[in-house]
Amino acid sequence: MRGQDVHALKDLSIEIREGEIFGYLGPNGSGKTTTIKMLLGLIFPTVGVIEILGSRAISSAAVKKDIGYLPEGAYYPDFLRGEEILSYYGKLYGLGGADLKRRIDTTLDMVGMQHARKRMLRGYSKGMRQRIGLAQALISDPRILILDEPTTGLDPIARKEIRDILLRLRDQGKTLLISSHELLEVELMSDRVGILFNGVLQTIGSMDELLIKREMTVDVDGLNDAIAEEIKALGVAIEDRTGARAQLRVGGSLSIFDVIDLCKTKSLQLHSVTPRRETLEELFVRVVGAAEAARS
Amino acid sequence: MNAITSYFRGPFYIALYTYREGMRRKLLIGFLVLSLLVIFGSSFIASFLDPSAATDVDLKLIKDICVSAIAIFGVLIAVYISASTVPNEIENKVIYTVLSKPVGRMQYLLGKFLGAQFIIIVNLALMGGLFFMALYLREGVMPTLLLWSILLTYFEFLIVSAFTFAISCAATTSLVPILGGLFIYITGNLTEYLKDVEHRSGQTG
Numbered sequence: 001m002r003g004q005d006v007h008a009l010k011d012l013s014i015e016i017r018e019g020e021i022f023g024y025l026g027p028n029g030s031g032k033t034t035t036i037k038m039l040l041g042l043i044f045p046t047v048g049v050i051e052i053l054g055s056r057a058i059s060s061a062a063v064k065k066d067i068g069y070l071p072e073g074a075y076y077p078d079f080l081r082g083e084e085i086l087s088y089y090g091k092l093y094g095l096g097g098a099d100l101k102r103r104i105d106t107t108l109d110m111v112g113m114q115h116a117r118k119r120m121l122r123g124y125s126k127g128m129r130q131r132i133g134l135a136q137a138l139i140s141d142p143r144i145l146i147l148d149e150p151t152t153g154l155d156p157i158a159r160k161e162i163r164d165i166l167l168r169l170r171d172q173g174k175t176l177l178i179s180s181h182e183l184l185e186v187e188l189m190s191d192r193v194g195i196l197f198n199g200v201l202q203t204i205g206s207m208d209e210l211l212i213k214r215e216m217t218v219d220v221d222g223l224n225d226a227i228a229e230e231i232k233a234l235g236v237a238i239e240d241r242t243g244a245r246a247q248l249r250v251g252g253s254l255s256i257f258d259v260i261d262l263c264k265t266k267s268l269q270l271h272s273v274t275p276r277r278e279t280l281e282e283l284f285v286r287v288v289g290a291a292e293a294a295r296s
Numbered sequence: 297m298n299a300i301t302s303y304f305r306g307p308f309y310i311a312l313y314t315y316r317e318g319m320r321r322k323l324l325i326g327f328l329v330l331s332l333l334v335i336f337g338s339s340f341i342a343s344f345l346d347p348s349a350a351t352d353v354d355l356k357l358i359k360d361i362c363v364s365a366i367a368i369f370g371v372l373i374a375v376y377i378s379a380s381t382v383p384n385e386i387e388n389k390v391i392y393t394v395l396s397k398p399v400g401r402m403q404y405l406l407g408k409f410l411g412a413q414f415i416i417i418v419n420l421a422l423m424g425g426l427f428f429m430a431l432y433l434r435e436g437v438m439p440t441l442l443l444w445s446i447l448l449t450y451f452e453f454l455i456v457s458a459f460t461f462a463i464s465c466a467a468t469t470s471l472v473p474i475l476g477g478l479f480i481y482i483t484g485n486l487t488e489y490l491k492d493v494e495h496r497s498g499q500t501g
Contacts, residue, residue, distance in 0.1 A: 040392070040395070042396070059400075061398035064398040067396065069396035072389075075388035075390055077390060089394075089397060091305075091309040092309055092310070092397040092398065092399055093397055094305070120320075136393060
Protein backbone atom coordinates (compact mmCIF):
# COMPACT_ATOMS: atom_id res chain seq x y z
CA MET A 1 0.00 0.00 0.00
CA ARG A 2 1.36 3.41 -0.88
CA GLY A 3 -0.14 6.84 -0.23
CA GLN A 4 -0.54 9.47 -2.87
CA ASP A 5 2.59 11.54 -3.51
CA VAL A 6 2.32 15.15 -2.39
CA HIS A 7 4.43 17.70 -4.21
CA ALA A 8 5.18 20.45 -1.74
CA LEU A 9 6.79 22.56 -4.48
CA LYS A 10 6.28 22.47 -8.23
CA ASP A 11 8.60 23.96 -10.84
CA LEU A 12 9.89 26.52 -8.39
CA SER A 13 12.49 28.81 -9.86
CA ILE A 14 13.70 31.78 -7.83
CA GLU A 15 16.83 33.84 -7.98
CA ILE A 16 17.58 35.96 -4.94
CA ARG A 17 19.99 38.76 -5.65
CA GLU A 18 22.96 39.62 -3.50
CA GLY A 19 22.34 42.46 -1.06
CA GLU A 20 18.55 42.48 -1.27
CA ILE A 21 15.73 41.72 1.12
CA PHE A 22 13.48 39.16 -0.50
CA GLY A 23 10.02 38.70 0.99
CA TYR A 24 8.84 35.15 0.58
CA LEU A 25 5.08 35.05 1.05
CA GLY A 26 2.30 32.54 0.90
CA PRO A 27 -0.60 31.17 2.91
CA ASN A 28 -0.05 28.37 5.42
CA GLY A 29 0.92 25.13 3.70
CA SER A 30 2.01 26.83 0.50
CA GLY A 31 5.57 25.48 0.71
CA LYS A 32 7.58 28.34 2.22
CA THR A 33 9.07 26.34 5.08
CA THR A 34 9.79 23.45 2.72
CA THR A 35 11.78 25.84 0.51
CA ILE A 36 13.72 27.10 3.51
CA LYS A 37 14.48 23.58 4.72
CA MET A 38 15.81 22.76 1.26
CA LEU A 39 18.00 25.86 1.24
CA LEU A 40 19.42 24.78 4.59
CA GLY A 41 20.09 21.26 3.35
CA LEU A 42 17.68 19.77 5.89
CA ILE A 43 15.61 18.11 3.17
CA PHE A 44 16.41 17.52 -0.47
CA PRO A 45 14.47 18.20 -3.67
CA THR A 46 13.40 15.17 -5.72
CA VAL A 47 14.36 17.05 -8.88
CA GLY A 48 16.13 20.29 -9.62
CA VAL A 49 19.12 22.10 -8.19
CA ILE A 50 19.80 24.68 -5.50
CA GLU A 51 22.77 26.96 -5.81
CA ILE A 52 23.96 29.17 -2.97
CA LEU A 53 26.82 31.62 -3.49
CA GLY A 54 27.73 29.77 -6.65
CA SER A 55 27.93 26.35 -5.00
CA ARG A 56 25.58 23.42 -5.37
CA ALA A 57 27.08 21.71 -2.31
CA ILE A 58 24.64 23.47 -0.04
CA SER A 59 25.10 20.99 2.82
CA SER A 60 28.85 21.58 2.90
CA ALA A 61 30.41 23.36 5.85
CA ALA A 62 31.83 26.02 3.54
CA VAL A 63 28.35 27.07 2.38
CA LYS A 64 26.68 26.68 5.77
CA LYS A 65 29.23 29.04 7.31
CA ASP A 66 27.78 31.81 5.18
CA ILE A 67 24.16 31.20 6.17
CA GLY A 68 22.40 32.36 9.32
CA TYR A 69 18.96 30.95 10.07
CA LEU A 70 16.20 32.08 12.39
CA PRO A 71 13.40 29.48 12.55
CA GLU A 72 9.76 30.32 13.14
CA GLY A 73 8.71 30.30 16.80
CA ALA A 74 12.34 29.88 17.73
CA TYR A 75 13.00 27.98 20.94
CA TYR A 76 16.44 27.51 22.36
CA PRO A 77 17.78 25.37 25.19
CA ASP A 78 15.92 26.81 28.18
CA PHE A 79 18.59 26.15 30.75
CA LEU A 80 21.37 27.96 28.95
CA ARG A 81 22.19 31.65 29.34
CA GLY A 82 21.94 34.11 26.46
CA GLU A 83 25.69 34.34 26.00
CA GLU A 84 26.05 30.55 26.31
CA ILE A 85 23.65 30.06 23.40
CA LEU A 86 25.75 32.37 21.25
CA SER A 87 28.96 30.72 22.41
CA TYR A 88 27.50 27.27 21.60
CA TYR A 89 26.37 28.20 18.10
CA GLY A 90 29.54 30.19 17.48
CA LYS A 91 31.66 27.16 18.32
CA LEU A 92 29.62 25.05 15.90
CA TYR A 93 30.69 27.53 13.22
CA GLY A 94 34.30 26.94 14.24
CA LEU A 95 34.70 30.25 16.05
CA GLY A 96 36.66 30.42 19.26
CA GLY A 97 38.79 32.54 21.62
CA ALA A 98 38.88 36.30 21.28
CA ASP A 99 37.17 36.17 17.89
CA LEU A 100 34.12 34.44 19.36
CA LYS A 101 33.99 36.83 22.34
CA ARG A 102 34.08 39.78 19.97
CA ARG A 103 31.30 38.32 17.81
CA ILE A 104 29.15 37.63 20.90
CA ASP A 105 29.57 41.24 22.06
CA THR A 106 28.87 42.62 18.60
CA THR A 107 25.72 40.58 18.03
CA LEU A 108 24.37 41.23 21.53
CA ASP A 109 24.90 44.96 20.97
CA MET A 110 23.25 44.74 17.58
CA VAL A 111 20.07 43.11 18.91
CA GLY A 112 20.06 45.10 22.18
CA MET A 113 20.51 42.14 24.50
CA GLN A 114 23.70 43.02 26.39
CA HIS A 115 21.69 43.54 29.60
CA ALA A 116 20.27 40.00 29.55
CA ARG A 117 23.33 38.04 28.44
CA LYS A 118 23.78 36.30 31.82
CA ARG A 119 20.13 35.35 32.22
CA MET A 120 18.81 31.88 31.43
CA LEU A 121 16.54 31.67 28.43
CA ARG A 122 13.59 30.34 30.39
CA GLY A 123 13.34 33.82 31.93
CA TYR A 124 13.26 35.57 28.53
CA SER A 125 10.13 37.18 27.08
CA LYS A 126 9.03 36.29 23.55
CA GLY A 127 10.64 39.44 22.18
CA MET A 128 13.92 38.66 23.94
CA ARG A 129 13.90 35.11 22.56
CA GLN A 130 13.37 36.51 19.09
CA ARG A 131 16.28 38.87 19.54
CA ILE A 132 18.61 36.16 20.84
CA GLY A 133 17.41 34.05 17.88
CA LEU A 134 18.46 36.80 15.54
CA ALA A 135 21.77 37.10 17.38
CA GLN A 136 22.50 33.38 16.94
CA ALA A 137 21.72 33.71 13.23
CA LEU A 138 24.24 36.55 13.03
CA ILE A 139 26.96 35.02 15.18
CA SER A 140 29.16 33.90 12.27
CA ASP A 141 28.65 37.20 10.41
CA PRO A 142 27.01 35.31 7.51
CA ARG A 143 26.48 36.75 4.04
CA ILE A 144 22.99 35.26 3.83
CA LEU A 145 20.22 35.41 6.42
CA ILE A 146 17.15 33.20 6.21
CA LEU A 147 14.49 34.42 8.60
CA ASP A 148 11.20 32.62 9.16
CA GLU A 149 8.62 34.95 10.73
CA PRO A 150 11.17 37.28 12.34
CA THR A 151 8.61 39.74 13.75
CA THR A 152 5.60 37.57 14.51
CA GLY A 153 4.23 37.96 18.02
CA LEU A 154 6.32 41.02 18.83
CA ASP A 155 4.96 44.33 20.10
CA PRO A 156 5.08 47.32 17.69
CA ILE A 157 8.22 48.80 19.22
CA ALA A 158 10.13 45.51 19.11
CA ARG A 159 8.92 45.01 15.54
CA LYS A 160 10.24 48.39 14.51
CA GLU A 161 13.57 47.67 16.18
CA ILE A 162 13.93 44.29 14.46
CA ARG A 163 12.97 45.90 11.15
CA ASP A 164 15.63 48.57 11.62
CA ILE A 165 18.23 45.90 12.40
CA LEU A 166 17.32 43.97 9.25
CA LEU A 167 17.46 47.11 7.11
CA ARG A 168 20.90 47.92 8.57
CA LEU A 169 22.07 44.41 7.71
CA ARG A 170 20.84 44.86 4.14
CA ASP A 171 22.75 48.15 3.96
CA GLN A 172 25.86 46.28 5.10
CA GLY A 173 25.53 44.12 2.01
CA LYS A 174 23.88 41.03 3.47
CA THR A 175 21.23 39.12 1.56
CA LEU A 176 18.03 38.43 3.47
CA LEU A 177 15.26 35.97 2.72
CA ILE A 178 12.28 36.75 4.92
CA SER A 179 9.30 34.44 5.10
CA SER A 180 6.43 36.08 6.92
CA HIS A 181 2.71 36.57 7.26
CA GLU A 182 3.26 40.10 8.53
CA LEU A 183 2.66 41.69 5.16
CA LEU A 184 3.03 45.28 6.31
CA GLU A 185 6.48 44.49 7.72
CA VAL A 186 7.49 42.75 4.52
CA GLU A 187 6.22 45.66 2.44
CA LEU A 188 8.23 48.12 4.51
CA MET A 189 11.44 46.09 4.25
CA SER A 190 11.54 44.10 1.04
CA ASP A 191 13.15 45.02 -2.21
CA ARG A 192 11.39 42.18 -4.01
CA VAL A 193 8.72 39.67 -3.07
CA GLY A 194 7.57 36.30 -4.31
CA ILE A 195 4.13 34.87 -3.59
CA LEU A 196 3.76 31.13 -3.35
CA PHE A 197 0.51 29.23 -3.41
CA ASN A 198 0.04 25.49 -3.39
CA GLY A 199 3.73 24.95 -4.10
CA VAL A 200 3.70 27.15 -7.20
CA LEU A 201 5.31 30.58 -7.42
CA GLN A 202 2.44 32.83 -8.47
CA THR A 203 4.30 36.09 -8.89
CA ILE A 204 7.70 37.62 -8.24
CA GLY A 205 9.09 41.11 -8.61
CA SER A 206 9.85 44.42 -6.96
CA MET A 207 7.17 46.40 -5.16
CA ASP A 208 7.07 48.93 -8.04
CA GLU A 209 6.54 46.15 -10.53
CA LEU A 210 3.85 44.31 -8.61
CA LEU A 211 1.78 46.89 -6.79
CA ILE A 212 -0.80 48.70 -8.94
CA LYS A 213 -0.56 52.48 -8.72
CA ARG A 214 -3.60 53.62 -10.69
CA GLU A 215 -5.76 54.89 -7.83
CA MET A 216 -6.03 58.24 -5.99
CA THR A 217 -7.64 58.89 -2.65
CA VAL A 218 -9.56 62.13 -2.02
CA ASP A 219 -10.33 62.99 1.59
CA VAL A 220 -13.56 65.04 1.77
CA ASP A 221 -15.91 66.54 4.36
CA GLY A 222 -19.58 67.66 4.13
CA LEU A 223 -20.90 64.48 2.53
CA ASN A 224 -24.55 63.48 2.81
CA ASP A 225 -26.44 60.46 1.49
CA ALA A 226 -27.75 62.20 -1.63
CA ILE A 227 -24.29 63.40 -2.69
CA ALA A 228 -22.82 60.00 -1.80
CA GLU A 229 -25.25 58.30 -4.17
CA GLU A 230 -24.34 60.76 -6.96
CA ILE A 231 -20.65 60.11 -6.40
CA LYS A 232 -21.16 56.35 -6.38
CA ALA A 233 -23.11 56.61 -9.65
CA LEU A 234 -19.98 58.12 -11.23
CA GLY A 235 -18.05 54.97 -10.32
CA VAL A 236 -16.17 56.41 -7.35
CA ALA A 237 -15.84 54.12 -4.33
CA ILE A 238 -16.53 55.67 -0.92
CA GLU A 239 -14.44 54.28 1.91
CA ASP A 240 -14.08 54.88 5.64
CA ARG A 241 -17.16 57.09 5.88
CA THR A 242 -17.69 58.58 9.33
CA GLY A 243 -20.68 60.94 9.27
CA ALA A 244 -19.93 63.67 6.74
CA ARG A 245 -16.29 62.71 6.32
CA ALA A 246 -15.12 60.04 3.89
CA GLN A 247 -12.40 58.94 1.50
CA LEU A 248 -13.18 58.72 -2.19
CA ARG A 249 -11.16 56.20 -4.15
CA VAL A 250 -10.78 57.33 -7.73
CA GLY A 251 -9.65 54.75 -10.23
CA GLY A 252 -10.22 53.31 -13.66
CA SER A 253 -11.04 55.77 -16.46
CA LEU A 254 -12.33 58.53 -14.20
CA SER A 255 -10.12 61.60 -13.96
CA ILE A 256 -9.18 63.03 -10.60
CA PHE A 257 -10.09 66.48 -11.97
CA ASP A 258 -13.67 65.33 -12.61
CA VAL A 259 -13.96 64.31 -8.98
CA ILE A 260 -12.43 67.58 -7.75
CA ASP A 261 -14.89 69.51 -9.94
CA LEU A 262 -17.75 67.49 -8.52
CA CYS A 263 -16.59 68.24 -4.98
CA LYS A 264 -16.53 71.95 -5.81
CA THR A 265 -20.07 71.92 -7.28
CA LYS A 266 -21.41 70.02 -4.28
CA SER A 267 -19.55 72.34 -1.87
CA LEU A 268 -17.62 69.49 -0.31
CA GLN A 269 -14.60 70.46 1.72
CA LEU A 270 -11.51 68.88 0.23
CA HIS A 271 -8.82 67.89 2.76
CA SER A 272 -6.29 65.97 0.71
CA VAL A 273 -5.62 64.24 -2.60
CA THR A 274 -3.23 61.29 -2.26
CA PRO A 275 -1.93 59.01 -4.97
CA ARG A 276 -2.67 55.51 -3.75
CA ARG A 277 -0.71 52.38 -4.41
CA GLU A 278 -2.08 48.93 -3.85
CA THR A 279 -0.84 47.49 -0.56
CA LEU A 280 1.07 44.24 -0.36
CA GLU A 281 -1.85 42.76 1.52
CA GLU A 282 -4.19 43.65 -1.36
CA LEU A 283 -1.75 42.18 -3.86
CA PHE A 284 -1.48 39.04 -1.77
CA VAL A 285 -5.25 38.62 -1.55
CA ARG A 286 -5.62 39.32 -5.28
CA VAL A 287 -2.90 36.86 -6.33
CA VAL A 288 -3.83 34.07 -3.93
CA GLY A 289 -7.53 34.58 -4.62
CA ALA A 290 -6.95 34.26 -8.37
CA ALA A 291 -4.79 31.14 -7.87
CA GLU A 292 -7.44 29.59 -5.63
CA ALA A 293 -10.16 30.35 -8.16
CA ALA A 294 -8.09 28.86 -10.97
CA ARG A 295 -7.50 25.69 -8.95
CA SER A 296 -11.15 25.19 -8.12
CA MET B 297 44.32 14.25 11.57
CA ASN B 298 42.87 17.71 10.91
CA ALA B 299 39.81 16.19 9.28
CA ILE B 300 39.22 13.93 12.30
CA THR B 301 39.59 16.86 14.74
CA SER B 302 37.30 18.93 12.58
CA TYR B 303 34.69 16.14 12.43
CA PHE B 304 34.61 15.61 16.19
CA ARG B 305 34.67 19.30 17.13
CA GLY B 306 30.92 19.67 16.41
CA PRO B 307 29.85 16.60 18.43
CA PHE B 308 32.13 17.67 21.27
CA TYR B 309 30.50 21.09 21.61
CA ILE B 310 27.01 19.61 21.20
CA ALA B 311 27.85 17.13 23.97
CA LEU B 312 29.29 19.86 26.18
CA TYR B 313 26.25 22.11 25.92
CA THR B 314 23.85 19.15 26.21
CA TYR B 315 25.63 18.33 29.45
CA ARG B 316 25.47 21.93 30.70
CA GLU B 317 21.80 22.24 29.93
CA GLY B 318 20.94 18.76 31.22
CA MET B 319 22.66 19.27 34.57
CA ARG B 320 20.44 22.32 35.19
CA ARG B 321 17.16 20.46 34.63
CA LYS B 322 15.07 20.36 37.76
CA LEU B 323 13.98 16.74 37.34
CA LEU B 324 17.55 15.51 37.08
CA ILE B 325 18.62 17.62 40.02
CA GLY B 326 15.67 16.15 41.94
CA PHE B 327 16.71 12.57 41.16
CA LEU B 328 20.27 13.32 42.15
CA VAL B 329 19.39 15.05 45.41
CA LEU B 330 17.02 12.21 46.37
CA SER B 331 19.63 9.57 45.65
CA LEU B 332 22.25 11.46 47.65
CA LEU B 333 19.81 11.79 50.54
CA VAL B 334 19.11 8.05 50.49
CA ILE B 335 22.83 7.20 50.36
CA PHE B 336 23.58 9.64 53.17
CA GLY B 337 20.55 8.35 55.10
CA SER B 338 21.84 4.77 54.92
CA SER B 339 24.79 5.69 57.18
CA PHE B 340 22.42 7.48 59.49
CA ILE B 341 20.12 4.43 59.77
CA ALA B 342 23.11 2.11 60.25
CA SER B 343 24.31 4.25 63.17
CA PHE B 344 21.29 3.08 65.19
CA LEU B 345 22.50 -0.52 65.00
CA ASP B 346 24.72 -1.93 67.72
CA PRO B 347 28.32 -1.29 66.59
CA SER B 348 29.66 -3.96 68.97
CA ALA B 349 27.73 -6.72 67.19
CA ALA B 350 29.98 -9.41 65.80
CA THR B 351 28.23 -9.43 62.42
CA ASP B 352 28.66 -6.73 59.74
CA VAL B 353 24.94 -6.15 59.59
CA ASP B 354 25.33 -2.34 59.58
CA LEU B 355 27.79 -2.52 56.71
CA LYS B 356 25.47 -4.80 54.77
CA LEU B 357 22.60 -2.40 55.37
CA ILE B 358 24.60 0.55 54.00
CA LYS B 359 25.71 -1.45 50.96
CA ASP B 360 22.20 -2.72 50.19
CA ILE B 361 20.57 0.69 50.48
CA CYS B 362 23.30 2.47 48.49
CA VAL B 363 23.46 -0.12 45.71
CA SER B 364 19.67 -0.04 45.36
CA ALA B 365 19.59 3.79 45.38
CA ILE B 366 22.31 4.01 42.73
CA ALA B 367 20.58 1.41 40.57
CA ILE B 368 17.12 3.00 40.80
CA PHE B 369 18.01 6.68 40.56
CA GLY B 370 20.86 6.02 38.15
CA VAL B 371 18.65 4.22 35.69
CA LEU B 372 15.94 6.87 36.03
CA ILE B 373 18.49 9.57 35.20
CA ALA B 374 19.96 7.52 32.34
CA VAL B 375 16.56 6.74 30.81
CA TYR B 376 15.14 10.23 31.25
CA ILE B 377 18.10 12.08 29.76
CA SER B 378 18.57 9.62 26.88
CA ALA B 379 14.85 9.64 26.07
CA SER B 380 14.29 13.39 26.17
CA THR B 381 17.35 15.03 24.66
CA VAL B 382 16.53 14.51 20.95
CA PRO B 383 12.66 14.51 20.96
CA ASN B 384 12.65 17.75 23.00
CA GLU B 385 14.85 19.46 20.45
CA ILE B 386 12.71 18.20 17.57
CA GLU B 387 9.55 19.42 19.30
CA ASN B 388 11.06 22.82 20.13
CA LYS B 389 12.68 23.13 16.69
CA VAL B 390 16.07 23.69 18.34
CA ILE B 391 17.33 20.92 16.05
CA TYR B 392 16.79 23.16 13.00
CA THR B 393 19.05 25.86 14.34
CA VAL B 394 21.76 23.31 15.14
CA LEU B 395 21.54 21.48 11.81
CA SER B 396 21.58 24.77 9.90
CA LYS B 397 25.11 25.23 11.25
CA PRO B 398 28.04 23.30 9.76
CA VAL B 399 26.99 20.11 11.58
CA GLY B 400 25.79 16.85 10.01
CA ARG B 401 22.99 14.64 11.30
CA MET B 402 25.39 11.94 12.51
CA GLN B 403 27.55 14.53 14.27
CA TYR B 404 24.46 15.90 15.96
CA LEU B 405 23.30 12.48 17.19
CA LEU B 406 26.81 11.58 18.30
CA GLY B 407 27.06 14.84 20.25
CA LYS B 408 23.68 14.34 21.89
CA PHE B 409 24.52 10.77 22.89
CA LEU B 410 27.91 11.81 24.30
CA GLY B 411 26.24 14.65 26.20
CA ALA B 412 23.79 12.20 27.75
CA GLN B 413 26.73 9.99 28.74
CA PHE B 414 28.53 12.94 30.40
CA ILE B 415 25.43 13.56 32.50
CA ILE B 416 25.06 9.89 33.46
CA ILE B 417 28.76 9.61 34.34
CA VAL B 418 28.78 12.76 36.50
CA ASN B 419 25.60 11.72 38.33
CA LEU B 420 26.94 8.21 38.88
CA ALA B 421 30.27 9.60 40.07
CA LEU B 422 28.51 11.81 42.62
CA MET B 423 26.35 8.95 43.91
CA GLY B 424 29.28 6.51 43.88
CA GLY B 425 31.53 9.07 45.58
CA LEU B 426 29.13 9.46 48.50
CA PHE B 427 28.73 5.68 48.74
CA PHE B 428 32.52 5.36 48.72
CA MET B 429 32.81 7.90 51.53
CA ALA B 430 30.05 6.22 53.57
CA LEU B 431 31.87 2.89 53.38
CA TYR B 432 35.28 4.42 54.02
CA LEU B 433 34.05 6.22 57.15
CA ARG B 434 32.45 3.00 58.40
CA GLU B 435 35.20 0.50 57.54
CA GLY B 436 38.26 2.74 57.67
CA VAL B 437 39.71 1.07 54.54
CA MET B 438 39.47 2.05 50.90
CA PRO B 439 36.66 0.01 49.29
CA THR B 440 38.50 -0.33 45.96
CA LEU B 441 36.21 -3.11 44.76
CA LEU B 442 33.44 -0.56 44.82
CA LEU B 443 35.12 1.36 41.99
CA TRP B 444 34.84 -1.71 39.74
CA SER B 445 31.26 -2.13 40.82
CA ILE B 446 30.49 1.51 39.84
CA LEU B 447 32.23 1.01 36.49
CA LEU B 448 30.16 -2.11 35.75
CA THR B 449 27.02 -0.25 36.81
CA TYR B 450 27.92 2.44 34.28
CA PHE B 451 28.19 -0.19 31.53
CA GLU B 452 24.74 -1.39 32.47
CA PHE B 453 23.43 2.20 32.21
CA LEU B 454 25.29 2.62 28.93
CA ILE B 455 23.38 -0.28 27.37
CA VAL B 456 20.02 0.99 28.68
CA SER B 457 20.89 4.52 27.61
CA ALA B 458 21.95 3.46 24.09
CA PHE B 459 18.76 1.46 23.64
CA THR B 460 16.62 4.36 24.91
CA PHE B 461 18.49 6.87 22.75
CA ALA B 462 18.01 4.69 19.65
CA ILE B 463 14.25 4.61 20.23
CA SER B 464 14.17 8.34 20.95
CA CYS B 465 15.68 9.11 17.54
CA ALA B 466 12.57 7.69 15.88
CA ALA B 467 10.07 8.96 18.46
CA THR B 468 8.19 12.23 18.49
CA THR B 469 7.75 12.36 22.27
CA SER B 470 9.95 11.12 25.09
CA LEU B 471 7.27 8.84 26.58
CA VAL B 472 7.86 5.88 24.23
CA PRO B 473 11.65 5.81 24.70
CA ILE B 474 11.24 6.16 28.48
CA LEU B 475 8.94 3.12 28.54
CA GLY B 476 11.28 1.25 26.18
CA GLY B 477 14.32 2.04 28.32
CA LEU B 478 12.66 0.96 31.55
CA PHE B 479 11.38 -2.20 29.82
CA ILE B 480 14.87 -3.22 28.69
CA TYR B 481 16.30 -2.48 32.14
CA ILE B 482 13.66 -4.47 34.00
CA THR B 483 13.73 -7.35 31.52
CA GLY B 484 17.53 -7.42 31.63
CA ASN B 485 17.54 -7.60 35.43
CA LEU B 486 14.90 -10.32 35.48
CA THR B 487 16.87 -12.61 33.17
CA GLU B 488 18.80 -14.34 35.95
CA TYR B 489 15.64 -14.70 38.01
CA LEU B 490 13.75 -16.20 35.07
CA LYS B 491 16.63 -18.59 34.37
CA ASP B 492 16.56 -19.61 38.01
CA VAL B 493 12.80 -20.18 37.89
CA GLU B 494 13.23 -22.29 34.76
CA HIS B 495 16.05 -24.27 36.42
CA ARG B 496 14.00 -24.92 39.56
CA SER B 497 10.90 -25.91 37.62
CA GLY B 498 13.11 -28.39 35.73
CA GLN B 499 14.31 -29.89 39.01
CA THR B 500 10.84 -30.25 40.50
CA GLY B 501 9.06 -31.20 37.28
